[in-house]
Amino acid sequence: MITGFILRALEGKIVIAVAILLGVAILVPALNLLALPDSALHIPTYLMALMGKYLCYALLALALDLVWGYCGILSLGHGAFFALGGYAMGMYLMRQIGSRGVYGNPILPDFMVFLNWKELPWFWYGFDWFAFATVMVLFVPGLLAFVFGWFAFRSRVNGVYLSIITQAMTYALMLAFFRNDMGFGGNNGLTDFKDIIGFPVQADGTRAVLFAMSAIMLALCLVIASAIVRSKFGKVLVGVRDAESRVRFLGFRVENIKLFTFVVSAMMAGVAGALFVPQVGIINPGEFAPANSIEVVVWTAVGGRGTLIGPIIGAVLVNAGKSFFTGAFPEFWLYALGGLFIAVTLFLPRGIVGTIQHGFKARQALKAAAEAEKGRGDEETVARAVQAAE
């Protein structure tokens, strides 16, 4: 049963994408650690960290594609789940600093000493253990998605209204996390990390492992997402996107279908955030900013929603573009992003991968039509081909 579920995921394109990701997971760290610094093949550490960041964004975009591309829920608050996963990992990293902080307090993190706190708040308990933090990385975003989805989907909040509430959710969290009393470092967030499971965060070897983990988790989540969308459940999901009331009248509980997908997607976003934080070295309330969540939507749209692979490509391309632009012409980046979004909406409404897939199908249809003309096919094939090409 489970094997069937996973095997179904491994369709051609997914296998190729997974192979590429696993190749990247080995090759990039190898070129960073093993190639001589002056060789042309050497990948400098800053570049590897940058690419690791892109992979985390790609995982976030993949998570969004699951709910937006397949279930039709346009979440404008996925950055919140990403940030929560990031905070869970950040709290673990803070606990690892121990007495090496500026104030040298063996129990309290620096910002708590600064705020004159006497003891560790209860919700920081447990974050000394990596395993606990890992569970929280999944649990906290999952719980928020569950509670949020429970109310939203049960009361049948749909479309633009749902998008607005998700946006409000991430904005509210941002304001909450900015407050010092929340106990998450306020404005400054969590930073100045030292170790992760005993290894120094800044060391090349640790960074290489973190990069490889990002690529592997992205590949794993891609397989899971593909297994979900290619199962019967995935077909129901697309049904919910295209004709929600028909699905209801067929006897499916639409609210449960949406809730499950939303929670899985939020957990994936949490994992992305958890991998992101040790690689960039900081997490602060800015990650909850509404604009961040909207950017994720842009990546997904550029790559092609409802394709799983598209959002990964979109996230990497747009962010690589961002790195280039903000380096070369910093003042033009926002114009470029805006222009890109308009161009994609106007000329590539299906996104990059969606357009390629569609073009491929249309070419196949034309081929069938040509064959039929030669007298080998019947009239119906032509009609079908023409219809498909349209």
Place this chain on the structure above:
Amino acid sequence: MNTIAETRTKSLLYLENVSVSFDGFKALNSLSFVVEPGELRAIIGPNGAGKTTMMDIITGKTRPDTGTVLFEDQIDLTKKDEADIAQLGIGRKFQKPTVFESHTVWDNLELALNRDRGVFATLFYTLSPEDKARIEEILETIRLTHRKDELAANLSHGQKQWLEIGMLLAQEPKLLLVDEPVAGMTDAETIETAELLKEIAKTRSVVVVEHDMGFIRDLGVKVTCLAEGSVLAEGSIDFVSNDPKVIENYLGR
């Protein structure tokens, strides 16, 4: 009272004094209506008579303000939602054909099959030989076998109507509600649809809402005429179409 109690004990669907109003407009005005097991029933009536509202109430989309709605004599439909009611065995076909356009004809039927619809059951579902045989059988019934691998979006209007009827068959309902099945169909398709519905009604109850009097004559069944939210007349097509009230309210207009 005695007669009502008697009809109630053998009814499949039982509506009594059902009223509902939207912003003061009485869409249904103490409507009473009974469908027996295995019955094929046609419903006619002018626009705004409450035909679609009645279907909304039976399928749980709308809650009545007052009245009783019972399925199989004891299940109170006013307390259930759409998914519950569909699982109880009431299928509904919409006025506008509603199929999953980005799925193939086959997948549309597979989704409609009356199997466990839970999240995990569908995640780990694999097509069994029985299910495959059942889908093939339905494809034959709705005459779409040759197009089973095509996207539903590419079907003609009439074929979409049939696919939706096929999806309802796959649901194996005890009661089928069909809203204007022949709207927009050619004459040939209309005749075939009448045959199809008669065939379906052999194994379950069917309620058809339709404006096409020729089609209803083809069906040759008991007719209920609704107007202004309540039943105006009930009986054979000839009886109903000769009723002066029906002529005044509907046919004569």
